Amino acid sequence: MHQHWFLFFLLIAVNLTTCVLAEPAKDESALPLIDARADYEGAMADRVAYLVEQGEALSFDEVQSLISTNPALLMRPQSGVLANGLNSDAIWLVANVSNSTDGPILRRVSVGTGWLERVDFYFLTDRQLLQQFVSGDRIALEQRAIAKRIPSADYRFPPGETRLLLRVETADPMVVPLYFSSIAVSHSREQFEAIFFSFIYGVMFALSTYNLMLFAGFRKRRYLFYSLYTAIFVVVTASYNGIGMALLWPDAVRWQQWAPPLFMLCFVSSGLAFATSFLKTRVRRPGLHKVIKTIGVAYFTFFGICFALDKQGLALQLAFLVVPVFTVLMLYMGVSSWMGGNQSARYFMLGTLASVIGAFVTALTVAGVISYSQLGYYALDIGMVVDAILLMLALADLARKNKEARVTAERTAQVDLLTGLNNRRGFLSVAESLWSLATRKGSNVCVAMIDIDHFKSINDQYGHAVGDRVLKKIADELEKSRRKGDVLARWGGEEFTLLLPETDEAEALSVAERFRRNIEQLEVNDCGRTIRCTISVGIASRHAQHVTLEHAISRADEELYQAKVQGRNQISTGRTSDAASATQTLLLSSEH
Structure with missing residues (x-):
């Protein structure tokens, strides 16, 4: 922003530019002439001359005298905006305004910089001061010539020539975009x-x-x-x-x-x-x-x-x-x-x-x-x-x-890093919602607990690295074998859990049997050695409205224990209710 500090820093590096480019005026008769009839829409400091005070403040009469005796002191800026940089001496702008008509012409003279500390406007004819206006930050708003944020003065220029002088003083960067226009253009x-x-x-x-x-x-x-x-x-x-x-x-x-x-x-x-x-x-x-x-x-x-x-x-x-x-x-x-x-x-x-x-x-x-x-x-x-x-x-x-x-x-936090399946936390966050939905709808839902048979012996015989490979291979097979919509997770160690929405015990048994058969046929090779595994499965279902997921998981775990007691590589299913549970063990000798 033109009033922002970035500008001031950069102005320090370029503030001498206008002084170098400035040209001296020849004599007083060669003072810049502004046509009062013209409506200058842009900044027009290049249409006036200026004088820099050398340390000491000059009075209005002293400036007039200097212009008369030594007009070469006046400089001519080459840009519509006069900029002398930070902490510059006060400057005087001077020009003659010509009105070739028979009546006065109202014009607004303003300096479009809001941080100037004091700006004095002088209007005179035949070296006689006609009117003076004052503005700038050192002046309260209501005491200015016009109660505006930028220094401005309205003046009716009479027929003939009128001398215009402005004195600008500030400790801030001396940036003077001078405007001379009608009230309408100024408002625009x-x-x-x-x-x-x-x-x-x-x-x-x-x-x-x-x-x-x-x-x-x-x-x-x-x-x-x-x-x-x-x-x-x-x-x-x-x-x-x-x-x-x-x-x-x-x-x-x-x-x-x-x-x-x-x-x-x-x-x-x-x-x-x-x-x-x-x-x-x-x-x-x-x-x-x-x-x-x-x-x-x-x-x-x-x-x-x-x-x-x-x-x-x-x-x-x-x-x-x-x-x-x-x-x-x-x-x-x-x-x-x-x-x-x-x-x-x-x-x-x-x-x-x-x-x-x-x-x-x-x-x-x-x-x-x-x-x-x-x-x-x-x-x-x-x-x-x-x-x-x-x-x-x-x-x-x-x-x-x-x-x-x-x-x-x-x-x-919800995924098991070894298998890529949901862990217990991830499983429960999904399964609890599905269980609640099934409870409200009164639909079937089953839970299966799955355990790898004799997995400890694999770790003991082949080492934990091989055991991890076996666990990952079985997890991949279970993931591939599950139905779309079923929720599979690693429950912990070599145990897995499976939630089967919209599924009764008979269908859950069929899914579990497919799992058991696929794992039984799975082979894991390790340095020429073939490792085979089997799984045991326990299944529990929801048969009462207030049977919780936790209760069902507990019952499925009990059924898993029954499958292991019966010899492993089996599926045990029971009924979860308020009164009791019946356990049915399916010995699948015909499949061996």
Whole structure:
């Protein structure tokens, strides 16, 4: 934003440009001439001459005398915006305004910069002062010539020539976009700026509010810091462009002088706080983290000293000194984090780069190095919006990755790492829902407990590594043999459990028999040795409304015990009810 601190830092590097390009006026009769009938829509500082005070303030009469005796002191800017950089001496703008009509022409003269401390407007004819207006941050809003955020004065230029002089003074960067237009054109320009700032501030406040809500929900500090970062951007720019004084503190002149550097401090601090939290520098780059904290503490300390000594100009210089440090740190943290493998940092890096490029284009525009245009003038505003959106994408990307990691962790917590099947926790989370549904519908549902026969002897004879291979092979076969909709899990050790929805005991017996037969025929090869296994199965079903899944699993485990007692490689099924359970053991000798 043209009033934002990025601009001021870059202006330090280019503030001499207009002075170098300036041309001296030949004599007083060669003063620039402005046609009062013309309606200049853009900035037109290049249509006037200017004089720089050399350390001492000049009075109106002294300037008039200098113009008369030594007109070569007057310089001619080559751009519509005059920019002399930070902490410049006061300047005088001078031109003659010609009205070739028979009647007065009303025109508004304004300087479209909201942070200038004092702007005096002088209108005179035949060296006689006709009227003087005053404006600027040092003047309460109601005491200005026009109660607006930018210095302005309305004047009816009489027929003939009228001398126009403006004196501009500020400790902030001397940026003077001079406008000379009708009231209608001035209103149109103000309306455009109002729409533009409304869009910028609307985007920033929306992002700030959204992240504040995320912070309230997730309690992650990076959302709070980002919310402060975007909100304080609005505040610091509003304090510089005069919107803050116009809307919030119209009479607080001293506060207006100190608000910009103070808010710049808060903005830089919140930006670094967000960056360190987002990039986790406390853990990943502890040395850099300490440097950033030291810079923040030092800045606050020096600012407090400047405020105690009432050195506002020194506080501004200090603020603009910290700005390049802030920019370099942000870029460095983004690049180093991205190169270190943090893919979310690419949004952070690109966002910071967008704001820097925008600031650079705006600085070159107002300094006159490149041709003035509205796009160039507001490049920093656009860059900061891009920056904010990209940082929001960075947060969204980080949130997405955290969610994926959380889902993966939850999934891992419910999956047996060896077999890839559900573990007990994963099984129960699904089976309990299906059991409750079956209970409400009154439908059939069965539970089977499966155990590998003599599995301990396999571990003892071949080793646990081979035992794990056998277990994995059997788990794969069970998974392949189950019906779609059945829920299979490793219950623990060499035990598996199976939930069979919409299944009665006879059908469950058929499924279990297919399992038993397939495992019996399964072979596992180990270094030329063939390993065969069998399984025993116990089945229980739901026969009463209030029979719980836990009860059914317990009954199926009892039936599994019965199958083992009867000789293994068998299936035992019983009925689960309130009164008792009947156990039926199926000796499958005909299958052997």
